[in-house]
Structures are given as structure tokens and as C-alpha cells.
Amino acid sequence: MNHPKQVPVCGEEQVGVRAALPGPGRLAKEQPPLARFLLRVSWAGPPRRSTASPVYEQLLRSSDDFVWQVDVMSHGRFTIDVEFLDLRISTNNATEPSSSIWPNEGMVQSVASKSTLGCLSRMLTESIHADVTINTTDGVLKAHKSVLAACSPVFESMFVHDLREKESSTVDISDMCVESCSALLGFVYGTIRQEQFWKHRLSLLAAANKYGVADLKSCCEESLLEDISSGNVLERLHVAWLYQLEKLKKGCLTYLFVFGKIYDVRDEIGGFFHHADRELTLEMFQEVLSVWKPI
Known part of the structure; x- marks a missing residue:
């Protein structure tokens, strides 16, 4: 030029x-x-x-x-x-x-992101200016109202309105142990480890659905899709229905009827139908009809 x-x-x-x-x-x-x-x-x-x-x-x-x-x-x-x-x-x-x-524009953003994660990690692990106490089933954790509110509309509502959590600076999470709750905070603060996520996927999914953490819910669904097997497909199908996970539900139905794995779970299918929601049972029947069309 x-x-x-x-x-x-x-x-x-x-x-x-x-x-x-x-x-x-x-x-x-x-x-x-x-x-x-x-x-x-x-x-x-x-x-x-x-x-x-x-x-x-x-x-x-x-x-x-x-x-x-x-x-x-x-x-x-x-x-x-x-x-x-x-x-x-x-x-x-x-x-x-x-x-x-x-050319260093992307590098600066990368360094800034790593620095921010490092700061958040220290805030969590060292309880730097922590201002909220989380009571789990078997232990207590410290966190920050602003961080929790930024990631979850449910937590934000707790700390904005005149609720008990705002006045006492305490949140009771009675359906999570301290280990799985630590994994939840690890995701929120960006410090979660892969093995930690895998171990607590189902608990994290329940928490993500309860507190409206959409990104975590999506991560859990994608992860549960990856290792569907005959030993867990019925449980995954129930989880998909419970938390409105359409991709996971479709994956389970495909595994059962398109891949013919329904025969591998015939001993368990009776008990599953006994407790399954009527609409889910209807969807499974419709999936059977769509796969096994008359010649």
C-alpha cells in the first residue's frame, strides 16, 4: 500500500x-x-x-x-x-x-481473563471480604453476595429483596453436601476442576436448575449425553424429563429405540414405567411407533 x-x-x-x-x-x-x-x-x-x-x-x-x-x-x-x-x-x-x-490484542484479553480468574480463586479459597455464609448438609462455606447474584437470578433476588438471606447474610442449601456445593462455587468462580465436575454432575444439574445458572445446566446436559449406557439410560431419561433437557431426552430415546438398546433394560423397564410421568410414557410409545413403522 x-x-x-x-x-x-x-x-x-x-x-x-x-x-x-x-x-x-x-x-x-x-x-x-x-x-x-x-x-x-x-x-x-x-x-x-x-x-x-x-x-x-x-x-x-x-x-x-x-x-x-x-x-x-x-x-x-x-x-x-x-x-x-x-x-x-x-x-x-x-x-x-x-x-x-x-497482534497482541487477543493476548492481552487472555492475560486479563487469567488474572481475573486468579483473583476470583483467591477471593473464594481465602475468603477475602466474604460476606455470605452457606450452610450445607455437612459443612459451612463462605462466598460473596455480588458474585452469587451476578450468576444467579435466584441468589440476586435473595440479596435484593427483604428476605431472610439478605438480613442474616446466610443461605441454607439443605440439598447439597459441602463437597458438591464447593463444586457449584467452583463453577461460579471459574475454578472448578474437570474431575470435580464429573463427580458431582447430577447434584450440579439440580442446583443449576434450582438457582437458574443456565450455563452450568447446559454443561451438565452436554456431559450427560456423552456417556449414556444401558446401565444409566433410564436414570438419564428421568433426569432429562425432570429438568426439561430436550437434547438429553432425545439422546436417551434414540439410544433405546433407534439403537435397539431397549432389550438391554427389559428387566428394569417395568419399574421405570410404574413411576414414570404419563406424558413421558406417551413420548416413549410415540418414539416406538416412529422407529418401528410397518413395511
Whole structure:
């Protein structure tokens, strides 16, 4: 890119500004850069004058993408400046274009995220300015009202309205042990370990549904989908129905009827139907009809 470019002009004429763009290579053709730029034209004078274009944001495929009509009469020599405000190139592994002008932009965000997680981890593990006590079935944990409220509309309601939790700064979670509640706080504060998540998936799912932590609920559903087996499919199906997990429910029904695993659980199916919701039983029957169509 010529920057700046001096172009001699003879006589007075209306100026059309065009910056020279080299012929695009194969990569530029497949992934043309997205640029934010403005064009600036200045005349040496006398008197010295200049004018600037609006800020453009567009894909750069050819020189035609740098055209700007300047409605002034001019003579003599003038200079064209192309000022890039940003230049981004999409990559196959990234949904957002990456900046080629500020290549460390993503690194700064990554460092900032890690630093924030480190701070949150210390806040939790060292109870730094903790202002709420959580009572579980077998132990007590400390946390922060602001963090809990930010992740859960239920916790936010507890601490905003004149409820007991607000006045006493205490939350009773009587359906979780201290270990599974620690996993819940680990997810909220971004410090949960994979093995911790796997061990407490069902408890975390129940808590996510109860307290409205949508991201955790989605993670639990995706995880439970990954290891459906004959030994747990009926339990997973019940869980899917209980917490309105459509993907998990569909996965269980497919496992049972499309893959023919219903025969592997025939000893348990009677007890399952005895306690299953009527609508769930109807869905299972409809799934049977859709798979075993008459020839």
C-alpha cells in the first residue's frame, strides 16, 4: 500500500481519490481482510488545504474498495493518506477476525481473563471480604453476595429483596453436601476442576436448575449425553424429563429405540414405567411407533 501517495494533477478538475492496492494473493482472495480506514487528501497550496473521508469499514478485495469522490475543484499536486484504524483477518480456527495491526490484542484479553480468574480463586479459597455464609448438609462455606447474584437470578433476588438471606447474610442449601456445593462455587468462580465436575454432575444439574445458572445446566446436559449406557439410560431419561433437557431426552430415546438398546433394560423397564410421568410414557410409545413403522 502506498502511504502517503503523491499524485500530480494538471489544471483544475474534480478529484476522485483512489489508493493503489497490490494484486491480492491466494490467501487474500480466500480470506479478504476487513479494514477500518479513512482517506485524507491535502493540497500543498498556497493556501494549504485538506479534507478527510468518513470512516469506512469494508472487505478489501481490490483497489476499487479504496475509492472516495471528493467534490472540490483543485489544481497542482496533492497527497493521499490512507489511515488504517484496524485491519482484521479471519482465520479458520476463529469466529472473530484477528487484528493484524495490533497482534497482541487477543493476548492481552487472555492475560486479563487469567488474572481475573486468579483473583476470583483467591477471593473464594481465602475468603477475602466474604460476606455470605452457606450452610450445607455437612459443612459451612463462605462466598460473596455480588458474585452469587451476578450468576444467579435466584441468589440476586435473595440479596435484593427483604428476605431472610439478605438480613442474616446466610443461605441454607439443605440439598447439597459441602463437597458438591464447593463444586457449584467452583463453577461460579471459574475454578472448578474437570474431575470435580464429573463427580458431582447430577447434584450440579439440580442446583443449576434450582438457582437458574443456565450455563452450568447446559454443561451438565452436554456431559450427560456423552456417556449414556444401558446401565444409566433410564436414570438419564428421568433426569432429562425432570429438568426439561430436550437434547438429553432425545439422546436417551434414540439410544433405546433407534439403537435397539431397549432389550438391554427389559428387566428394569417395568419399574421405570410404574413411576414414570404419563406424558413421558406417551413420548416413549410415540418414539416406538416412529422407529418401528410397518413395511
